[in-house]
Amino acid sequence: MTITQVESVPLVAVVGATGVQGGSxxxxxxxxxxxxxIRGFTRDVTKAAAETLKKQGVEMVTVNLVVENKEAVYKAFSGADYAFEVAEGxxxxxxxxxxxxxxIVWSGLVSVKELSGGKYTKVQQFDGKAVVTAHGRASGVPFAxxxxxxxxxxxxxxxxMLAKQPDGTYAIPLIVKPTTVIPIIHMENDYGLYVRRALELPAFxxxxxxYTGGENITLGEMARQLSELTGKTVVYKQIPIEEFIKPFLALGLPLHIIEAVVEAFQFWEEFGYCGGQISTASKEGLARLPQTWAEFVKSADWSKALA
Incomplete structure (x- = not known):
């Protein structure tokens, strides 16, 4: 445990401290x-996850990260040496x-619209972060x-992502080919390793x-390993878009969210998850190796997902 309150030590401001990325x-x-x-930002410092972090020595700050709350957000960063943000970029x-x-370390993503040459324009969860990245690059602050x-x-x-079939077996039912390659990562356990490496390099x-990931693996191989390691019959099942979106429609999700999910998978299949960029995550210099898919499967509780 290396959290301290000594003022000469670097102060890292972590937005979304009780979430998956910030927590990692x-x-x-x-x-x-x-x-x-460490200064952790959260909407509610009284919830259990925030209380746990406080006991570890994290300074927890209540901040509602909306533009209307700009003054409080600016104040929350006062004195910070490094920042890690996940919202309202x-x-x-x-x-x-x-x-x-x-x-600044930003949890960015590639621009799907740009890298697909305008073919896929509705993947806002990627394109929105790419806009923030462009702003960060132009800010004049060292930015990664x-x-x-x-x-x-x-x-x-x-x-x-994993559904029980009528015959009692299980399937990963997605719209893309089983040969589609995905950089898979145990976010809660391993994402922070890459941020830590960025902060601890001799130069920022x-x-x-x-790009982060325990390994690059095809969806078909993921299904095969999941089946082998859990003892359950799990297959990869490529399904039509119409079948894929039925659960989303049943939940009443807005059309733009459904379209964003569909186009994201289509982009990954056609252009790669990182759009042709170097997507092999470098593990050199990490404090420990991130988990492969097989290691994640072995360590995770599948009792509910494969009930």
Missing amino acids: VIKALTESDKPYR IMLIDAAKAAGVKG TVQAGLYASSFRTNPM PDGVDV
């Missing part, structure tokens, strides 16, 4: 042999710059992105895009 960053920093002060970058931080691969946990918690990696 704090986990990785607490595993470091280097000391840090442009405002947060401006706030971090105003606070005089030494570097640490880009998340596909969450391994989504196959355990999302019934749309200004201008660098870091």
Whole structure:
């Protein structure tokens, strides 16, 4: 445990401290042999996850990250050396710059619209982050992105990613080919390793895009390994778009969200998850190796997902 309150130690401001990405960053920093002060931003400092972080020495700050709350957001970054943001990106970058931080690590993603030549225009979860990245690059503050691969946990918690079939077997039912390659990552456990590496390099990696993942693996191979390691019959099943979107429609999700999910998978199949960019995550210099898909499967509880 290296969290301290000594003022000479770097202060890292982590937005979304009780979430998956922010929580992973704090986990990785607490595993470091280097000391840090950590300021965690959350909407509710009284919830259990925030209380746990406070007991670890994290300074928890209540901040509602909306543009209307700009003054409080700017104040929250006061004195920070480094910042890690996950929401309301442009405002947060401006706030971090105003606070005089030494570097910003942004959980960016590639621009699907740009890399597909305008073919896929509705993947806002990627394109929105790419807009923030452009703003960060132009801010004048040393700026790096640490880009998340596909969450391994989504196959355990999302019934749309792993579904029971009428015959009692299980399928990963998606619209793309089983040969589609995905950079898979155990986000809660491993994402923070890449942020920690960025903070602990001799020089902050200004201008660098870091791609994260335990391994690049095809969806078909994921199904095969899941079946082998759990003892359950799990297959990959490529399904039509019409069948894929039925659960989304049943939940009453807005059309633009459904279209964003569909186009994201189509982009990954045609252009690659990182759109032809270098998508092999570098593990050199990480404090420990991130989990492969097989290692994640072995360590995770599948009792509900494969009930």
